[in-house]
Amino acid sequence: MLQGAYQAVIETQAREQFRGQVIRFIRQRGFDTGSAMLAVDHSSTHTEFHAIHNAPVEYAQIQDAASRLFAPQRDADAARPSLTPRELEASRWTMDGKLAREIGETLNLSARTAVFHLQNATRKLGCRSKFQAVLKGIRLGLLA
Numbered sequence: 001m002l003q004g005a006y007q008a009v010i011e012t013q014a015r016e017q018f019r020g021q022v023i024r025f026i027r028q029r030g031f032d033t034g035s036a037m038l039a040v041d042h043s044s045t046h047t048e049f050h051a052i053h054n055a056p057v058e059y060a061q062i063q064d065a066a067s068r069l070f071a072p073q074r075d076a077d078a079a080r081p082s083l084t085p086r087e088l089e090a091s092r093w094t095m096d097g098k099l100a101r102e103i104g105e106t107l108n109l110s111a112r113t114a115v116f117h118l119q120n121a122t123r124k125l126g127c128r129s130k131f132q133a134v135l136k137g138i139r140l141g142l143l144a
Contacts, residue, residue: 023054080140087121090114092143095134 009025012018026034035053083091086107093103103114118130125140127133137143 019052022052026054080142081124081126083121083124083137083142084117086117087124088137088142090117091121091130091134091137094118094130095138095143 006025009018009021012021022036023034033054033056035051037052038050040048040050089107090103093106098106100114100118101111103109103118104111107114109117118133121137122128122130122133125133125136127136134143
């Protein structure tokens, strides 16, 4: 019976039906109330929480308080570091697959200076590699 209820939940195709399947699953397990929670991280802007439950109204208030206390609060300016125009240019060329030597030639810089700008961008973004920095820059909307 557990497998059938579980299967029904994971195979649900519509949001409206999902809540009912989750509550049915909870009851089939022998519980009167229960909850399912999903946190959707929208990168640097916010985290969205979705809860499905059949608990009393007070439970939702407790859930809201827990989200407020335990979910990380993000400061938009802190999450989006400021990169110099050269750091942005060097990162964009890295995003296109260019090597430091090629970036230097394109921007009329030495390869070492191109590396310097990439290292600064990587450090400011809190990353360990220029590739990780490029991905984070894209996610934060710094690179397009």
